Amino acid sequence: MFKIPRGTRDFTPKEMNKRRCLEECMRSTFQKFGYREIQTPMFENLELFTAKSGEAIIDEIYSFKDKGDRELALRPELTAPVMRFYVEKMQMEPKPLKLFYFGSCFRYDRPQKGRYREFKQAGCEIIGTNTSEAYAELIALAYNLLKNAGLKDIKLNIGNLNILTQIFKKINISKEQQKQLIPLIDKSLFDEVSYLLKEFGIPEKTITEFLDVLQSSNIKKINDFIQEDESAKKELSILNEIQKLLKSSFKINEFQIKMSIVRGLDYYKGVVFEIDAPILGAEKQLCGGGAYELIPLFGGKDNPSAGFAIGFDRTLLTLETEKYEFKPFMLNVYVIPVNEDMIEKSLEITQTIRNNGISADIDLLRRGIGKSLKYASSLNAEKVMIVGPRELKKKSVTIRDMKTGKQELIDIKDIVSKVKNT
Amino acid sequence: MFKIPRGTRDFTPKEMNKRRCLEECMRSTFQKFGYREIQTPMFENLELFTAKSGEAIIDEIYSFKDKGDRELALRPELTAPVMRFYVEKMQMEPKPLKLFYFGSCFRYDRPQKGRYREFKQAGCEIIGTNTSEAYAELIALAYNLLKNAGLKDIKLNIGNLNILTQIFKKINISKEQQKQLIPLIDKSLFDEVSYLLKEFGIPEKTITEFLDVLQSSNIKKINDFIQEDESAKKELSILNEIQKLLKSSFKINEFQIKMSIVRGLDYYKGVVFEIDAPILGAEKQLCGGGAYELIPLFGGKDNPSAGFAIGFDRTLLTLETEKYEFKPFMLNVYVIPVNEDMIEKSLEITQTIRNNGISADIDLLRRGIGKSLKYASSLNAEKVMIVGPRELKKKSVTIRDMKTGKQELIDIKDIVSKVKNT
Numbered sequence: 001m002f003k004i005p006r007g008t009r010d011f012t013p014k015e016m017n018k019r020r021c022l023e024e025c026m027r028s029t030f031q032k033f034g035y036r037e038i039q040t041p042m043f044e045n046l047e048l049f050t051a052k053s054g055e056a057i058i059d060e061i062y063s064f065k066d067k068g069d070r071e072l073a074l075r076p077e078l079t080a081p082v083m084r085f086y087v088e089k090m091q092m093e094p095k096p097l098k099l100f101y102f103g104s105c106f107r108y109d110r111p112q113k114g115r116y117r118e119f120k121q122a123g124c125e126i127i128g129t130n131t132s133e134a135y136a137e138l139i140a141l142a143y144n145l146l147k148n149a150g151l152k153d154i155k156l157n158i159g160n161l162n163i164l165t166q167i168f169k170k171i172n173i174s175k176e177q178q179k180q181l182i183p184l185i186d187k188s189l190f191d192e193v194s195y196l197l198k199e200f201g202i203p204e205k206t207i208t209e210f211l212d213v214l215q216s217s218n219i220k221k222i223n224d225f226i227q228e229d230e231s232a233k234k235e236l237s238i239l240n241e242i243q244k245l246l247k248s249s250f251k252i253n254e255f256q257i258k259m260s261i262v263r264g265l266d267y268y269k270g271v272v273f274e275i276d277a278p279i280l281g282a283e284k285q286l287c288g289g290g291a292y293e294l295i296p297l298f299g300g301k302d303n304p305s306a307g308f309a310i311g312f313d314r315t316l317l318t319l320e321t322e323k324y325e326f327k328p329f330m331l332n333v334y335v336i337p338v339n340e341d342m343i344e345k346s347l348e349i350t351q352t353i354r355n356n357g358i359s360a361d362i363d364l365l366r367r368g369i370g371k372s373l374k375y376a377s378s379l380n381a382e383k384v385m386i387v388g389p390r391e392l393k394k395k396s397v398t399i400r401d402m403k404t405g406k407q408e409l410i411d412i413k414d415i416v417s418k419v420k421n422t
Numbered sequence: 423m424f425k426i427p428r429g430t431r432d433f434t435p436k437e438m439n440k441r442r443c444l445e446e447c448m449r450s451t452f453q454k455f456g457y458r459e460i461q462t463p464m465f466e467n468l469e470l471f472t473a474k475s476g477e478a479i480i481d482e483i484y485s486f487k488d489k490g491d492r493e494l495a496l497r498p499e500l501t502a503p504v505m506r507f508y509v510e511k512m513q514m515e516p517k518p519l520k521l522f523y524f525g526s527c528f529r530y531d532r533p534q535k536g537r538y539r540e541f542k543q544a545g546c547e548i549i550g551t552n553t554s555e556a557y558a559e560l561i562a563l564a565y566n567l568l569k570n571a572g573l574k575d576i577k578l579n580i581g582n583l584n585i586l587t588q589i590f591k592k593i594n595i596s597k598e599q600q601k602q603l604i605p606l607i608d609k610s611l612f613d614e615v616s617y618l619l620k621e622f623g624i625p626e627k628t629i630t631e632f633l634d635v636l637q638s639s640n641i642k643k644i645n646d647f648i649q650e651d652e653s654a655k656k657e658l659s660i661l662n663e664i665q666k667l668l669k670s671s672f673k674i675n676e677f678q679i680k681m682s683i684v685r686g687l688d689y690y691k692g693v694v695f696e697i698d699a700p701i702l703g704a705e706k707q708l709c710g711g712g713a714y715e716l717i718p719l720f721g722g723k724d725n726p727s728a729g730f731a732i733g734f735d736r737t738l739l740t741l742e743t744e745k746y747e748f749k750p751f752m753l754n755v756y757v758i759p760v761n762e763d764m765i766e767k768s769l770e771i772t773q774t775i776r777n778n779g780i781s782a783d784i785d786l787l788r789r790g791i792g793k794s795l796k797y798a799s800s801l802n803a804e805k806v807m808i809v810g811p812r813e814l815k816k817k818s819v820t821i822r823d824m825k826t827g828k829q830e831l832i833d834i835k836d837i838v839s840k841v842k843n844t
Contacts, residue, residue, distance in 0.1 A: 001721035002470045002506045005463060005494060010507045013458035013521070020459065027442075032776040034753055034783030034801070036435035037442065041427055041540050042464060042496075042526055043484075048424045064486030067530050072427060074464075084424045085432045094800045096786050099435070104464055108489050118463050126786075133765050134786040140773070249769035299423035331456055343555050347671035351562070354454040361456030364518050364548075364556040378516045379456070 007109070007117030017329045019120075022149055022316055023102060026122050029148050030100040033141045035124050038099050040081035046071040051297060052080045052267065062106050062117075074106035079294065079307060082125050087300035095128025095303070102312070114283045114314055122315075123289075125307035130291065132241035135271045135306060139242065140250040142275055142287050142308050149315060150324045151277065154286065156254065158273045159261030160239055161290075163222065166232035167213060167259060170225060171197075171206050185214065186262045217257040219243070235270055242271065267292045271306070277318040286315055333419055334376035335362040336369055338388040346387040349397070349415065356416045377402060383419060429531070429539030439751045441542075444571055444738055445524060448544050451570050452522040455563045457546050460521050462503035468493040473719060474502045474689065484528050484539075496528035501716065501729060504547050509722035517550025517725070524734070536705045536736055544737075545711075547729035552713065554663035557693045557728065561664065562672040564697055564709050564730050571737060572746045573699065576708065578676065580695045581683030582661055583712075585644065588654035589635060589681060592647060593619075593628050607636065608684045639679040641665070657692055664693070689714045693728070699740040708737050755841055756798035757784040758791055760810040768809040771819070771837065778838045799824060805841060 004010055011019060027037070046063050062074040075081055078101055090097065102122050109115055122145070126138055139158065146154050168178055177200055184193045190211055197207045213225045219240050226232050239257065246252045263272045272290030289308020296302045319326075333353055337346035346362055353360040361379060363372045369386065376384050386398040391409060399418065400407045410418050426432060433441060449459070468485050484496040497503055500523055512519065524544050531537055544567070548560055561580065568576050590600050599622055606615045612633055619629045635647045641662050648654050661679065668674045685694045694712030711730020718724045741748075755775055759768035768784055775782040783801060785794045791808065798806050808820040813831060821840065822829045832840050 001509060002467065002473070004506070004510065005465060005467055005492070006490070008463035008465070010463070010511065011461040012511070013460055016459040016461055019461075032779070032781045034756075034781060036751060037438040038435055039433040039438055039441075041430035041432070042528070043427060043430070043540075045424065045427055051424070059489075062486070062488065064484070066484065067481075068428070070427070084426070087423060088426065089432065090434070094797050098783070106464070118465075129786045131786055131788060133769060133784075137769070137784070137786065144776075245766060245769060249766055250773055329458060334456075344667060344671055347555060347559065347667060351672055354566075357450075357454070359454045359456060361520070362555075362559070364551045364553055364559065366553060375516050 005117070007111035009116060009118070013329065018316060018319075018326045019312075021326055022312070022319070023122075025149050026145050026310075027100075027102070029141070029145045030124060033098070033137070033144075035098040035100040035141075038082065038085065038101055039103065040075075040078070040085050040101070042104065043072045043074050044081055044084065046073040048080050048084055048298075049073055049076060052294065060107055060109065062108055075103070076107050077105055077309065078103055078121055078123055079125065079292070079309065080298075082307075083294045083298050083300075083305075086125075086127060087295060087298045091300055096134065097127045098124065099127075100124035114280070114317055116313065120312035121309045122312050123307060123309035125305060127295075127305045128303050130270075130304035130306075132238045133245060135238065135291070136242045136245035136250065138289070138306055138308065139273050140246060140252060142273070142289060142310065143250075143252055143255075145310060146275060146286060146315065150319055150322075151315070152322050153277065153279060155256070155276045155278060156252070156273065157256045157258040157261055157276070158239070158242065158271070159258050160235050160271055161262065161268055162235040162270050163226065163232050163239070164259050164262065166226040166229050167210065167222075169229075171202055171210050173197075173200065173202075182262050185260050188260060190215075190260075214260045215258065219257060222257075222259065238271070263288055263290060267294050267297070269293050273308070277314070279321050280314065280318055283314070286311055286318065328380060330359075331361055331376075331379045331381040332358045333360040333383045333385055334372070334379060334381040335360060335385045335387060336372040336376075337363060338369065338386060340366060342387045342389065342392065345392060349385070349387065349412065353416060353419065356420070358416070358419050385415070427539070429533035431538060431540070435751065440738060440741075440748045441734075443748055444734070444741070445544075447571050448567050448732075449522075449524070451563070451567045452546060455520070455559070455566075457520040457522040457563075460504065460507065460523055461525065462497075462500070462507050462523070464526065465494045465496050466503055466506065468495040470502050470506055470720075471495055471498060474716065482529055482531065484530055497525070498529050499527055499731065500525055500543055500545055501547065501714070501731065502720075504729075505716045505720050505722075505727075508547075508549060509717060509720045513722055518556065519549045520546065521549075522546035536702070536739055538735065542734035543731045544734050545729060545731035547727060549717075549727045550725050552692075552726035552728075554660045555667060557660065557713070558664045558667035558672065560711070560728055560730065561695050562668060562674060564695070564711060564732070565672075565674055565677075567732060568697060568708060568737065572741055572744075573737070574744050575699065575701060577678070577698045577700060578674070578695065579678045579680040579683055579698070580661070580664065580693070581680050582657050582693055583684065583690055584657040584692050585648065585654050585661070586681050586684065588648040588651050589632065589644075591651075593624055593632050595619075595622065595624075604684050607682050610682060612637075612682075636682045637680060641679060644679075644681065660693070685710055685712060689716050689719070691715050695730070699736070699743075701743050702736065702740060705736070708733055708740065750802060752781075753783055753798075753801045753803040754780045755782040755805045755807055756794070756801060756803040757782060757807045757809060758794040758798075759785060759788075760791060760808060762788060764809045764811065764814065767814060771807070771809065771834065775838060775841060778842070780838070780841055807837070 061076045105121050261272050268290050270291040275287040276284040287310045291306040335346050335350045337343045350360045350362045384400045395412050396409050483498045683694050690712045692713040697709040698706040709732045713728040757768050757772045759765045772782045772784045806822045817834050818831050
């Protein structure tokens with residue numbers, strides 16, 4: 001027997017029904033926000049990802065040589081491919097350019113709960129604007145995508161990397177030292193941050209202040225702490241405006257300003273944000289994004305850009321954990337010919353029903369009514385139609401409601417309106 | 423600048439709009455026929471494909487080793503993965519089991535018009551029945567998928583490999599000779615078939631008869647030609663019934679019975695069919711399928727199975743060549759704040775519109791009205807809403823119809839009903 005590759009998944013009809021529901025809901029939200037869908041190939045030239053994330057990424061991805069000796073890689077994420085697409089073919093498009101995507105991504109990771117070697121991401125990029133309203137709208141979009149999908153409990157945190165840099169400067173932390181601190185801050189390991197700062201010789205009082213500012217939602221407090229730096233002051237005022245617009249225009253009141261959000265990636269600049277689902281426990285992050293700088297690195301003309309990615313599988317897992325009720329797959333009508341002579345007419349009726357936009361299936365195994373009824377109920381059929389010779393003579397068929405068990409004889413010409421109306 | 427990998431494609435919003443239209447239409451047709459969607463991973467263990475198609479396939483696919491030294495391959499087609507999924511996890515499902523899929527497939531092919539290294543297939547499998555009505559319905563589904571998508575001119579051809587074998591037997595063609603003939607028959611190169619048969623020492627008269635039967639739609643003529651073989655006679659009667667049901671129940675009259683359809687693959691048995699789009703010229707095949715035997719090879723309990731695959735990209739190309747009019751992407755409303763003080767209120771209005779299921783975008787670059795109108799028209803916006811201080815004092819905004827150029831002042835509380843009604 002052949003096995004599925006390790007860390008990957010097959011999706012049954014029931015699972016696919018949920019996945020398509022979620023995807024459709026997300027697509028509709030993206031489109032309502034004026035975003036338009038694009039798609040890029042499943043693999044890229046390896047150098048695209050090493051240029052963005054360094055050589056170390058090779059250990060975490062599927063890379064391979066094709067028969068022409070080109071180094072390729074299954075994409076581990078979609079921002080780099082989308083930026084490559086933008087630089088190659090979309091630089092002349094009117095700005096701002098709002099693009100969204102859905103796609104499989106691949107990581108050579110140790111498989112564990114909620115982490116797969118093939119996983120799906122939904123995300124978007126906006127290119128050509130850096131106004132506070134643009135960032136507020138982007139964050140609101142991420143929040144709406146998850147809320148419209150049906151999630152109950154999510155936590156939105158907003159930070160800013162420029163301001164974080166100024167906070168580091170204020171307490172005299174070198175670039176080298178920042179590199180050691182950032183992974184700890186990213187994981188909210190503040191005890192270890194404190195320990196490390198002590199080792200760096202930072203006074204106790206400064207450490208307390210620093211950790212306080214890092215976790216504060218109070219913009220005035222942050223403003224008072226940082227040095228007189230023009231760019232950081234500007235970023236703080238943008239952050240203040242984002243906060244205001246999220247509340248007044250987008251009616252989003254539940255979020256935290258949190259300077260400890262670092263996204264752990266070199267190419268983010270300025271505003272960053274994350275959305276978590278606390279119900280998931282340790283692996284709780286559903287969405288991460290912010291403003292970034294990649295276009296010049298990929299050879300394009302610099303332009304402000306921002307975006308986010310949502311873990312599709314983890315979002316689905318959260319919905320399931322929160323017991324979200326997905327609309328189940330339904331078959332509208334199941335048709336049973338009572339004998340072989342009824343097959344031709346039954347198929348014709350079945351096809352007429354389908355041509356009117358109603359889903360219909362038919363016994364294709366010449367089974368008796370009993371077995372067919374059992375099969376119809378396994379398909380979650382709403383109605384069963386029984387086609388027999390006596391009824392057919394009167395140009396009628398029997399329709400049975402599978403929920404109530406009620407049966408009635410109806411005219412063949414009324415079938416479509418009968419099924420449509422219920 | 424980074425380049426897209428050779429033979430692959432990026433899809434712009436305009437192209438994605440067409441692709442999603444076609445996919446949605448096909449999904450709806452599959453579901454109306456009682457099929458349910460599944461999904462398998464983008465790659466499989468290499469041996470799955472070599473078991474099905476022989477070692478030679480390695481030259482035509484993307485295969486590679488993962489970091490655990492496992493031989494993997496990007497899937498070149500989806501029937502093998504679906505059968506692997508069935509054998510691994512779905513053998514106990516009620517029969518018949520009707521499954522459909524959409525998915526990217528990969529072939530290491532020389533890129534040329536209409537052939538890509540990453541391409542998309544739509545397809546389905548039905549497991550657990552071999553009645554004539556099951557085959558007729560399967561063929562009707564393939565035909566309906568393409569017709570419902572909007573294709574005008576397609577050609578459906580139906581053959582049968584069991585009968586073809588009997589035809590070979592009748593004129594004493596060995597298995598070895600068949601192997602030489604089949605690729606030529608597959609490509610309808612009948613002159614070369616004739617030449618080769620002469621070389622095999624087949625009399626001229628027999629060759630003429632053979633070629634006549636191979637291209638005949640007349641089941642009686644085929645019946646008279648073949649030897650008294652029980653299984654072939656049975657297949658002929660099934661073929662006859664399929665023909666009858668397609669016409670009477672499914673109202674499909676334009677098809678050909680054609681014994682020269684061979685599908686070029688070892689695992690097909692019995693009924694086979696193909697659908698072409700003549701407008702495409704040499705690379706005209708859109709769909710191929712039939713009854714096949716793969717379950718025992720993959721370690722499962724034998725069960726009749728049949729299916730087909732449709733080339734998604736080629737179907738789209740045909741629609742474009744036939745000048746099919748896709749519904750263009752539309753933005754319902756574009757909102758323009760006339761100055762910075764209007765941004766907050768404008769964002770709030772925009773979000774209210776979206777919350778009512780209407781797509782809305784807003785100026786995120788603080789441009790003047792002129793530039794914003796130009797941008798709105800590049801987005802194909804139906805309406806533009808201008809939010810200014812004087813109108814806002816009267817709790818109103820100006821709405822402009824982008825088609826007629828007509829402007830009117832409307833009450834803010836009437837915005838949603840106004841936009842929804844037009």
